[in-house]
Amino acid sequence: MEPSTSDATRKRNPIIRAIVWHYSNTKCTIKPAQYEKEKYLISTIKFNPWLLMPAAIIVQFCCGSLYAWSVFNAPIDEAILGNSKVSQAPVTFYFAVGMLGVSSLVVGPYLDRNGPRKTIMVASSLFFIGNILSAIAIYLKYIWLLYLGYGVIAGFSIGCSFMAPVSTLQKWFPHKRGLAGGFAVCGFGAGSIVIGKVILPLIHTVGLPLTFIVLGFCYFIMMMISAFFFRFPPPNYTGIETSYTEPKVTAPLMPVNPEIKLTLKESINSIDFWFLSAIYFTSCLFGLLIISRLADIVTKLYLREPNEASTIVSINGALNLIGRLFFSTLSDKIGRKTSCLIMLMTQTTIIATFPLIMENRNYLVFLGCMFVISMCYGGGVGIMPAFLTDLFGTNNFGLCYGILITVWSIGGTISGLIFTAIYNYLITELGYTTGDAYPFIFNSYWILSLVSVGLLCAVLIRTHLKYRVLPPVEGQWYRFELFGRVFILKRVLSCPEIEILSLDEYDQMWDNYLKSRHLDSRSGDAVELSTLIDSNK
Numbered sequence: 239m240e241p242s243t244s245d246a247t248r249k250r251n252p253i254i255r256a257i258v259w260h261y262s263n264t265k266c267t268i269k270p271a272q273y274e275k276e277k278y279l280i281s282t283i284k285f286n287p288w289l290l291m292p293a294a295i296i297v298q299f300c301c302g303s304l305y306a307w308s309v310f311n312a313p314i315d316e317a318i319l320g321n322s323k324v325s326q327a328p329v330t331f332y333f334a335v336g337m338l339g340v341s342s343l344v345v346g347p348y349l350d351r352n353g354p355r356k357t358i359m360v361a362s363s364l365f366f367i368g369n370i371l372s373a374i375a376i377y378l379k380y381i382w383l384l385y386l387g388y389g390v391i392a393g394f395s396i397g398c399s400f401m402a403p404v405s406t407l408q409k410w411f412p413h414k415r416g417l418a419g420g421f422a423v424c425g426f427g428a429g430s431i432v433i434g435k436v437i438l439p440l441i442h443t444v445g446l447p448l449t450f451i452v453l454g455f456c457y458f459i460m461m462m463i464s465a466f467f468f469r470f471p472p473p474n475y476t477g478i479e480t481s482y483t484e485p486k487v488t489a490p491l492m493p494v495n496p497e498i499k500l501t502l503k504e505s506i507n508s509i510d511f512w513f514l515s516a517i518y519f520t521s522c523l524f525g526l527l528i529i530s531r532l533a534d535i536v537t538k539l540y541l542r543e544p545n546e547a548s549t550i551v552s553i554n555g556a557l558n559l560i561g562r563l564f565f566s567t568l569s570d571k572i573g574r575k576t577s578c579l580i581m582l583m584t585q586t587t588i589i590a591t592f593p594l595i596m597e598n599r600n601y602l603v604f605l606g607c608m609f610v611i612s613m614c615y616g617g618g619v620g621i622m623p624a625f626l627t628d629l630f631g632t633n634n635f636g637l638c639y640g641i642l643i644t645v646w647s648i649g650g651t652i653s654g655l656i657f658t659a660i661y662n663y664l665i666t667e668l669g670y671t672t673g674d675a676y677p678f679i680f681n682s683y684w685i686l687s688l689v690s691v692g693l694l695c696a697v698l699i700r701t702h703l704k705y706r707v708l709p710p711v712e713g714q715w716y717r718f719e720l721f722g723r724v725f726i727l728k729r730v731l732s733c734p735e736i737e738i739l740s741l742d743e744y745d746q747m748w749d750n751y752l753k754s755r756h757l758d759s760r761s762g763d764a765v766e767l768s769t770l771i772d773s774n775k
Contacts, residue, residue, distance in 0.1 A: 260347050260348070290467060290468065294404075297425065297465075298422070298424065298425025299426075306437060311327040311530075312327075312533075312544070314327040319379075323672055330388050332658070335526065336648055337396075338396050339397060339646060343641055346634075349402055349636040350634070353468070358399055361396075361399040361402070365396065365457055366455065367391055372384055372387040372454075373451050401636060404423060404623045406468055406470065407419070412632075417567050419621065424563050434555060438544065438548055440453070508706075513698060515646070517699065518622050518642055519646045521578065521582055521585065522619060523653060523688060524585060524615070524685050525558075532547075532554060534547075539599070540601050550605065554608065562617060565577050573701065574621055575696065578618070579693070581614040582689065585611060588611055599675070657681050661681065664680065705717060705719055708747065714727070715734075
């Protein structure tokens with residue numbers, strides 16, 4: 239039988255073969271001897287998984303300097319283009335966000351194969367190179383080199399560094415996923431707190447180009463030292479008690495914490511995966527766009543001093559950090575879906591009233607709303623690792639989370655470019671100035687529509703096993719749980735029909751299904767979701 243054209247092309251083309259191999263081989267290659275060695279930090283000092291928490295914060299702290307970028311905008315525009323009002327430096331931020339997502343997608347399989355230590359070491363080297371190129375770009379006055387150095391190379395390295403702590407902590411702390419996810423990403427917010435206050439004094443001391451050299455070197459040293467602590471848990475590790483060598487083994491009850499093991503294909507083919515992607519993107523959208531321009535808004539619209547603006551950026555970063563810890567920990571108590579609904583409803587309300595806030599020019603009200611938005615933004619980032627693991631398990635977590643971040647970052651990049659294009663058009667073509675609020679108000683309208691879509695996805699996403707794999711009833715189009723009720727949407731000829739069941743009624747349907755599969759929902763048997771999915775095909 240003749241091979242197909244696609245098969246023949248794949249065999250001949252080494253690039254295609256490399257790509258296929260990269261994404262199809264995610265099995266960890268760490269040897270058993272390496273796991274034995276990694277039980278100890280140095281000599282006879284045993285490794286404690288809780289050390290990963292501060293190590294993760296340090297790595298994310300360095301990467302989180304990206305959130306202080308708005309402090310660089312005016313000095314860079316002035317240094318390269320000779321005009322601090324041309325607003326070209328913020329584009330660097332959007333490029334970096336885009337590359338953050340691309341690198342997360344690319345590095346996922348590499349991380350799963352080789353572990354977090356190598357990943358962080360490579361990423362820290364690239365981050366240093368990106369900062370050096372940024373310094374050269376400012377010295378030579380090449381804006382394109384700045385986009386390449388910081389936007390592309392540093393942005394790529396930030397994505398690699400972001401993935402490694404998140405994946406590692408989700409594997410080490412399966413019973414504290416919300417807390418682990420919060421700590422894994424909270425350093426990102428901490429970075430902007432400190433770096434936002436350091437940038438201007440450092441520029442005044444050593445100059446703008448050398449500022450990137452000094453900061454880049456500090457990031458490199460801190461990340462390399464932290465990389466020493468990172469390692470994956472041994473195979474079949476299920477929990478943590480007091481030490482590396484005494485894991486707590488539990489068999490999760492199926493209705494509470496099932497052992498979900500999905501392939502990559504099964505995960506990304508699920509509508510809940512794309513609902514989760516939309517929730518992630520929209521919960522961060524407004525905060526992402528405002529963070530890159532917050533210092534400009536404070537100085538140009540509210541006529542405050544640059545030092546005050548940098549302080550606001552630092553406070554905003556602190557609240558972003560608090561949001562990551564608060565909402566991720568809260569989600570362990572009230573659920574991921576409920577936490578996301580709270581954050582998205584809060585953001586929708588604030589964005590809807592944003593035009594009124596900006597028109598009235600009430601500085602304190604504006605800051606209060608932006609701080610709340612930043613907490614919600616941080617909360618969305620903090621919850622997502624645990625939310626993803628709850629829905630699809632730890633198999634292929636690196637690649638699945640990479641896809642999630644890629645959707646977020648590409649969406650954020652495109653949205654940032656749209657925001658900038660509209661902003662610049664209103665100023666250059668329609669006569670508005672950088673001191674007018676209307677360019678920001680006009681942009682808030684399309685942002686509101688996207689966040690509303692995210693809120694709808696948060697309503698529809700199904701977080702429990704029984705809502706996702708129970709065979710559909712006759713005529714069913716979709717079902718989801720909300721406010722203690724199960725809503726079943728059915729297709730009919732005249733108009734859609736909605737059947738509403740109580741949780742007890744639906745639980746009875748679920749128990750009947752499990753009995754038909756010879757399973758007991760009250761037993762301690764762990765169940766693989768893929769087995770149930772296969773049975774319903």
